[in-house]
Amino acid sequence: MKLDILAIAAHPDDIELSCAGILAKENAxxxxxxxxDLTRGELGTxxxxxxxxxxAENAAKILGVQVRxxxxxxxxxxxxxxxxxxxxxxxxxxxxxxxxxCNAVKDRHPDHGRGSELASISCFLSGLxxxxxxxxxxxxxxxxxxxxxxxxxxxxMNPDIVVDISxxxxxxxxxxxAYKSQFFDPDNNEPATPISSNNFYxxxxxxxxxxxxxxxxxxxEGLITERYPAVDxxxxxx
Numbered sequence: 347m348k349l350d351i352l353a354i355a356a357h358p359d360d361i362e363l364s365c366a367g368i369l370a371k372e373n374a375x376x377x378x379x380x381x382x383d384l385t386r387g388e389l390g391t392x393x394x395x396x397x398x399x400x401x402a403e404n405a406a407k408i409l410g411v412q413v414r415x416x417x418x419x420x421x422x423x424x425x426x427x428x429x430x431x432x433x434x435x436x437x438x439x440x441x442x443x444x445x446x447x448c449n450a451v452k453d454r455h456p457d458h459g460r461g462s463e464l465a466s467i468s469c470f471l472s473g474l475x476x477x478x479x480x481x482x483x484x485x486x487x488x489x490x491x492x493x494x495x496x497x498x499x500x501x502x503m504n505p506d507i508v509v510d511i512s513x514x515x516x517x518x519x520x521x522x523x524a525y526k527s528q529f530f531d532p533d534n535n536e537p538a539t540p541i542s543s544n545n546f547y548x549x550x551x552x553x554x555x556x557x558x559x560x561x562x563x564x565x566x567e568g569l570i571t572e573r574y575p576a577v578d579x580x581x582x583x584x
Contacts, residue, residue, distance in 0.1 A: 347412060347413065348378065348441060348442045348443075349379060349380045349413070349441040349443040349444075350372065350377040350378050350379060350443065350444050351368075351372060351378075351445045352381075352382060352437075352441055352443035352445070352446050352447075352491075353369060353379070353380070353382070353446075353447045353448070354381075354447070354461070354465040355381065355382070355383050355384065355448075355449060355461070356383075356384050356385060356449050356455070356458055356460070356461035357383065357384075357385055357387040357390075357421065357455075357457065358383045358387050358398045358399075358402035358405075358416070358525070359398075359402075359405070359525045359528055360449060360458070360497075360499065361497075362405050362409075362518070362521040362522045363499065363522060363550060364498060364499055365497040365567055365569070366405075366517070366518040366521045367509075367515060367517070367518040367565065367566075367567050368447070368509050368511060368567055368569075369381075369411060370410065370511070370514040370521075371509075371513075371514045373410040373411065378412050379409075379411045379412060380411055380412055380413040380415075381413070381414040381415075382416075382417065383402060383414070383416040384416075384417050384419045384424060384457075384461055384464075385416075385417075385418070385420065385422075386398055386399060389421040389422045390527075391536070391539045392528055392536040392539060392542065393527030394527075397527050398527070398528075399416070401524050401528075402525075405522075405524035408520050408521045408524060409517065415437060417437070421457070422456075422457060424457070424460070426464040426467065431468045432471075434464065434465060434468035435468050435471055435479050436479045436480075436486065438468065438472040438489060439472055439479060439481070439486040439489045440481055440486070442489045444491060444492050445492065445493045445495065446465065446469050446493070446494050446495070447494075447495045447496070447497055447569065448462050448465035448466060449462040449465065449496065449497070449499065450462060450500075450501065450570070451463075452501065453499045453500050453501050454499075454540075455499075455500065458499055458500075462496055465494075466494055466572065469490060470490065472488065472489055472490055473488050473489065473490025474488060475488045495507070495569040495570065496569065496571075496572075498569075498570070504568075505568025505569055505570060506569065506571040506575060507568070507569045507571060507575055508557055508560065508566045508567070508568050508569075509566055509567050509568075510558070510565075510584075511554065511558075511565050511566055511567055512558065512563045512565050512566075515551065515554055515565040518550070518554070522550055528542065529542060529547050530542055551565075554566060561584070
């Protein structure tokens with residue numbers, strides 16, 4: 347299956363918190379989208395890898411993505427090397443996305459910045475014919491996404507592009523709520539974490555509302571670009 351958008355995340359729930367509205371909107375418009383999780387989030391204070399697996403599956407159904415895969419890299423310890431790069435290249439060549447959206451370029455969690463660089467480099471390597479990969483015993487053709495973007499996570503950053511997600515904020519929130527083990531739940535007696543507070547949960551909505559306010563819509567999500575965004579005409583801007 348060829349995808350229009352492949353969203354790559356260091357951990358299950360990174361996508362839901364950061365660019366789920368974009369995926370939900372594009373799915374509704376008939377685009378094909380997918381998610382690639384690099385780890386199972388096994389070092390998370392709350393829940394278990396098995397619980398996170400099921401929560402990720404539930405969230406994918408809510409968003410309507412066509413595929414979701416997990417590479418099973420070591421949470422907290424994966425590195426940006428040839429072995430990890432080639433695993434991602436295999437997935438990129440398998441789905442041939444036009445757009446890749448990956449982790450924040452820098453963030454509170456070191457996996458986010460490291461995952462961002464790893465995914466970005468893999469996108470470049472995927473376009474090199476002499477980088478050889480295979481799937482099910484068959485050689486893969488080179489493929490490089492046309493655009494690589496980075497979403498915004500814990501740390502506030504000024505976006506280069508702001509995408510209107512008005513009408514899809516509730517889908518985004520529902521996908522986040524699929525991770526019951528991770529986020530605010532007064533009945534959960536596991537240790538508190540920075541993302542399990544009610545304040546963090548509320549910030550998902552008010553961050554989207556604030557970005558929407560800045561562009562004159564109800565809700566929005568921001569992206570960082572690797573290259574200057576270009577338009578054919580100044581009138582293409584909304």
